[in-house]
Amino acid sequence: MSSSETDEAVEPVEADELRDGLVDAFRAELGDAVVGSHVEPGVDVWIRVTADAWRAAGEFARDRLDCTYFDFLSAIDWMPSPFGRDMDAQEDEASADGDEGAAVMEQGVAGGETRFQLLARVHAPAKGYGLFLKCDVEGDPPTADTWVPVFAGANWHERETAEMFGIDFAGHPNLIKLYLPGAFEGHPLRKDFPLLSRRVKPWPGIVDVEQMPGEDEDEAADAGEGAGS
Amino acid sequence: MTAVTDREQLAYIAAQAADSRVNVELDTGDMTLNIGPQHPATHGTLRIVAKLDGEQVVSCDPIAGYMHRGYEKLTEVRTYPQVTALVNRIDWLGSFANEVPFILAAEQLMEVEAPPRAQWIRTVLFELARIANISLFLGDMGAQLGAITPVFFAFRDRERVLNQIESATGGRFHPNFDRIGGIKDDLPQGWIDETRSVMTKMRTFCDEMEDLLLGNEIFAARTRGVGVIPGPVAQSYGLSGANLRSSGVDWDLRRDAPSPLVWSELDWKVWTHPDGDSFARFWVRLQEVRESTHMVDQMLDGLPAGPIMAKVPRIIKVPAGEAWVATENPLGEMGYYIVSKGDLVPYRVKIRSASFNNISIVPWVMKGVLVPDIVTILASLYFILGDIDR
Numbered sequence: 220m221s222s223s224e225t226d227e228a229v230e231p232v233e234a235d236e237l238r239d240g241l242v243d244a245f246r247a248e249l250g251d252a253v254v255g256s257h258v259e260p261g262v263d264v265w266i267r268v269t270a271d272a273w274r275a276a277g278e279f280a281r282d283r284l285d286c287t288y289f290d291f292l293s294a295i296d297w298m299p300s301p302f303g304r305d306m307d308a309q310e311d312e313a314s315a316d317g318d319e320g321a322a323v324m325e326q327g328v329a330g331g332e333t334r335f336q337l338l339a340r341v342h343a344p345a346k347g348y349g350l351f352l353k354c355d356v357e358g359d360p361p362t363a364d365t366w367v368p369v370f371a372g373a374n375w376h377e378r379e380t381a382e383m384f385g386i387d388f389a390g391h392p393n394l395i396k397l398y399l400p401g402a403f404e405g406h407p408l409r410k411d412f413p414l415l416s417r418r419v420k421p422w423p424g425i426v427d428v429e430q431m432p433g434e435d436e437d438e439a440a441d442a443g444e445g446a447g448s
Numbered sequence: 449m450t451a452v453t454d455r456e457q458l459a460y461i462a463a464q465a466a467d468s469r470v471n472v473e474l475d476t477g478d479m480t481l482n483i484g485p486q487h488p489a490t491h492g493t494l495r496i497v498a499k500l501d502g503e504q505v506v507s508c509d510p511i512a513g514y515m516h517r518g519y520e521k522l523t524e525v526r527t528y529p530q531v532t533a534l535v536n537r538i539d540w541l542g543s544f545a546n547e548v549p550f551i552l553a554a555e556q557l558m559e560v561e562a563p564p565r566a567q568w569i570r571t572v573l574f575e576l577a578r579i580a581n582i583s584l585f586l587g588d589m590g591a592q593l594g595a596i597t598p599v600f601f602a603f604r605d606r607e608r609v610l611n612q613i614e615s616a617t618g619g620r621f622h623p624n625f626d627r628i629g630g631i632k633d634d635l636p637q638g639w640i641d642e643t644r645s646v647m648t649k650m651r652t653f654c655d656e657m658e659d660l661l662l663g664n665e666i667f668a669a670r671t672r673g674v675g676v677i678p679g680p681v682a683q684s685y686g687l688s689g690a691n692l693r694s695s696g697v698d699w700d701l702r703r704d705a706p707s708p709l710v711w712s713e714l715d716w717k718v719w720t721h722p723d724g725d726s727f728a729r730f731w732v733r734l735q736e737v738r739e740s741t742h743m744v745d746q747m748l749d750g751l752p753a754g755p756i757m758a759k760v761p762r763i764i765k766v767p768a769g770e771a772w773v774a775t776e777n778p779l780g781e782m783g784y785y786i787v788s789k790g791d792l793v794p795y796r797v798k799i800r801s802a803s804f805n806n807i808s809i810v811p812w813v814m815k816g817v818l819v820p821d822i823v824t825i826l827a828s829l830y831f832i833l834g835d836i837d838r
Binding site for chain 2: 261262263265287288289290291293295296300325327328338340342344347351370371372374375376383396397398399400407408412414
């Protein structure tokens, strides 16, 4: 699934080999558990594994690929927001009619099948590369194995992910809320969690990017006068 | 005679009873010490709950979240240019440095590249933010250990750097100066010469800090061997910046990650220290400030002419995709993972801030230290609360 190598002229070739090699190493170790991958030549590599292989993938990266540096762990909610982003971006109004199922769920690079996806990054300081690991999580609540025995620093990141997305990490030693008060209900970073201040009062910021008086839209797009400050 | 004997005997029994009661009632078990959320020994509103056995810390839990502002949620309803105003407030002592990785990630998705002059000015301001930020640390570290003078020196000299940032960007604390495709304005007249003289003064400031603290016996006794973090542990917790380099890990994103900013064109050195203790963290940061002043000098000499803004549409729509850019900020690695769906607003932004990882090691590093060392270690790990809570 590696991206095409047509733009090789501008990208260093050895970086491609390096990152393709990382994908191959994962496939050799985990076999079918590697369900997706994506290589951005000279930039980064994404590898998507099944939830069962999540811990094993972390251990493999740490022990065999020198990725001893834990960067971050978080999650992405791929469900289109049932509220749309009507206050700002008008093009989301189509999905704001309450028909939640109608909007198509589209996962990003390296694909995906579920609404929630874990995303983690590890580095190999000695080798100078880093890689992203993704993992589809299913169930109610969505559950994955904890990474705490692999990277001690995953502790806080998993606590944050758990409270913000409602993802359960099996085997986590202390999965209590990190930021939110203990009695807080809901998971704020889920797309169906409303941003209440926006529901009450529209954000006036949209005015910033409206076209200038006497200027039609094409001109505005071509004006190149900066980022709408 | 017998009465006296009885009385003595009674007194003896009473004393025994009192002793035993004291022994029973004095709890020699753990004591919980709560520091914060508002306390002179905390920074911002980080609350520390320490369990003590006598003077020794049994366990120590930092409790964050008193200032969580939900930036990751808010970015989902802000246009890309508006997001820089939010992320300015993450590490508020080095604000400009927060904007840069976000803008670079957006530029990467849009396949826009800022002109060379903009990249150079960005790098200059980035390093000025680092100098302003870390010089405050150098003073504050002294203040935490009872030396009052350094903090006054730090505020005095940081002011000069802030003045330069202000005269270039218009904002002392929150410049909001970086734009997708370049920067907002060119440098004002005379700024380059002024900045050169400020850099000279900052080097003098570094010398003063060295004289005041590094050779000081009390400072050495309070920091040497206190809060030792070995390199592998630092990596598994994702420590970054000077905290990582003072544990002997030679890793600096300015050198080790490809970046459109111009660090690779400068002659400079990454400072590391093998000890991993509080002293090493102070020492590495002191060297970094000095190194940064030299970098700024080089950049002012080599500043290319030309435009400061690439051609960018007025209404910024970022093509669908995912991008990650991390830079070596004053506090450590700061990165943004942007998921775009081609809208005016990001679909999701994961903000990877340095202090979050840096402070998550506190329960590990505080085990077994003495109470006064809590303050030393917290000061030497150097965090900004907004950088933990986001």
